[in-house]
Amino acid sequence: MWRRCLRLRDVGRRLLNLPRSGLTASEGLGPKLPTPIRAYVPPAERKRFYQNVSISQGEGGFEINLDHRKLRTPQGKLFTVPSEALAIAVATEWDSQQDTIKMYTMHLTTLCNTSLDNPTQRDKDQLIRAAVKFLDTDTVCYRVEEPETLVELQRNEWDPVISWAEKRYGVEIGSSTSITGPSIPARTREVLVSHLASYNMWALQGIEFVVTQLKSLVLTLGLTDLRLTVEQAVLLSRLEEEYQIQKWGNIEWAHDYELQELRARTAAGTLFVHLCSESTAVKHKLLQG
Amino acid sequence: MAALGSPLRTWRGLLRELRYLNAATGRPYRDTAAYRYLVKAFRAHRVTSEKLCRAQHELHFQAATYLCLLRSIREHVALHQEFHGKGELSGGVCWLSGSQVAPAAWRKGWEP
Numbered sequence: 001m002w003r004r005c006l007r008l009r010d011v012g013r014r015l016l017n018l019p020r021s022g023l024t025a026s027e028g029l030g031p032k033l034p035t036p037i038r039a040y041v042p043p044a045e046r047k048r049f050y051q052n053v054s055i056s057q058g059e060g061g062f063e064i065n066l067d068h069r070k071l072r073t074p075q076g077k078l079f080t081v082p083s084e085a086l087a088i089a090v091a092t093e094w095d096s097q098q099d100t101i102k103m104y105t106m107h108l109t110t111l112c113n114t115s116l117d118n119p120t121q122r123d124k125d126q127l128i129r130a131a132v133k134f135l136d137t138d139t140v141c142y143r144v145e146e147p148e149t150l151v152e153l154q155r156n157e158w159d160p161v162i163s164w165a166e167k168r169y170g171v172e173i174g175s176s177t178s179i180t181g182p183s184i185p186a187r188t189r190e191v192l193v194s195h196l197a198s199y200n201m202w203a204l205q206g207i208e209f210v211v212t213q214l215k216s217l218v219l220t221l222g223l224t225d226l227r228l229t230v231e232q233a234v235l236l237s238r239l240e241e242e243y244q245i246q247k248w249g250n251i252e253w254a255h256d257y258e259l260q261e262l263r264a265r266t267a268a269g270t271l272f273v274h275l276c277s278e279s280t281a282v283k284h285k286l287l288q289g
Numbered sequence: 290m291a292a293l294g295s296p297l298r299t300w301r302g303l304l305r306e307l308r309y310l311n312a313a314t315g316r317p318y319r320d321t322a323a324y325r326y327l328v329k330a331f332r333a334h335r336v337t338s339e340k341l342c343r344a345q346h347e348l349h350f351q352a353a354t355y356l357c358l359l360r361s362i363r364e365h366v367a368l369h370q371e372f373h374g375k376g377e378l379s380g381g382v383c384w385l386s387g388s389q390v391a392p393a394a395w396r397k398g399w400e401p
């Protein structure tokens with residue numbers, strides 16, 4: 001069997017005109033080969049060009065300083081955030097970069113840039129509509145009909161979250177095994193639209209981001225209302241995958257990789273929503289007695 | 290309310306993650322703005338006579354979310370460097386590149 005696999009590998013190499021020793025990005029091909037095929041090389045990462053990261057308070061909010069330079073967004077605007085905690089978290093992201101700047105790990109910075117630049121040019125109504133639209137195909141509402149163990153798992157894990165959301169907002173959501181998904185009443189949509197309208201633009205960017213990651217508005221509401229932790233929400237979003245992993249085995253470089261990435265993005269989005277919607281007010285308690 | 294575990298555990302986890310982040314720079318994590326902010330926030334919400342204080346729960350939730358963020362980024366980067374760091378194609382066509390990473394990754398995936 002192994003000899004057959006090796007033979008197939010050789011056939012594959014010959015079809016792509018690859019040499020026997022394999023090809024790395026740094027090797028060149030000889031001039032006699034017609035079409036050079038190189039492995040994909042991602043664009044060079046930017047080196048860390050600053051020593052110190054600090055925050056300062058300006059007119060529009062908190063700014064990030066990389067040495068003496070003020071951080072700017074991709075569109076050139078001054079990077080300003082409304083909350084000190086968010087500014088500190090963004091500064092920590094920049095300070096934790098080592099030799100090269102790995103933008104794919106800087107989720108809070110990316111969310112702030114999106115809120116400041118608004119590259120998709122969407123207004124508040126459009127963001128709310130985009131988030132509520134996910135309810136039609138919400139992960140926790142879409143049920144399978146077999147195998148029985150997965151059906152039971154979905155019922156046990158997802159039904160309580162849907163019941164909570166229905167009670168919390170006084171709406172009907174339900175679930176469905178139909179390919180078209182659940183039929184969401186108009187009143188449910190109205191109530192959720194008006195609830196989301198109470199958030200500011202920045203928080204809505206975060207909410208829409210989390211909804212897109214988890215493929216579920218119900219789970220996102222669970223996060224914004226402190227009903228679910230990030231780990232719980234991600235597990236519920238990936239319920240079927242986790243079920244298959246339990247059955248067939250885990251592949252670290254695929255499953256764990258995706259799990260950690262989803263956790264990181266969801267955690268960043270959730271934290272972003274909370275930090276953009278809070279207002280710190282010191283209330284002194286009256287001393288009694 | 291979400292089951293968060295004990296605030297002390299979250300606090301310890303945050304300190305650990307801040308230590309990892311600052312290990313490369315060699316700077317003590319107690320010098321960072323993040324550490325100072327977290328100390329101030331945890332202290333401010335410690336004194337309360339109410340059993341269920343919403344503000345306290347909110348702070349703990351945010352702290353646990355931040356801990357999840359730091360931990361999952363660290364583990365994601367570690368997985369990226371171990372399995373995807375050489376820039377080769379991922380997934381089923383790894384074997385075409387002839388790189389040493391691909392066969393090991395496939396082997397690891399089939400371990401019981």
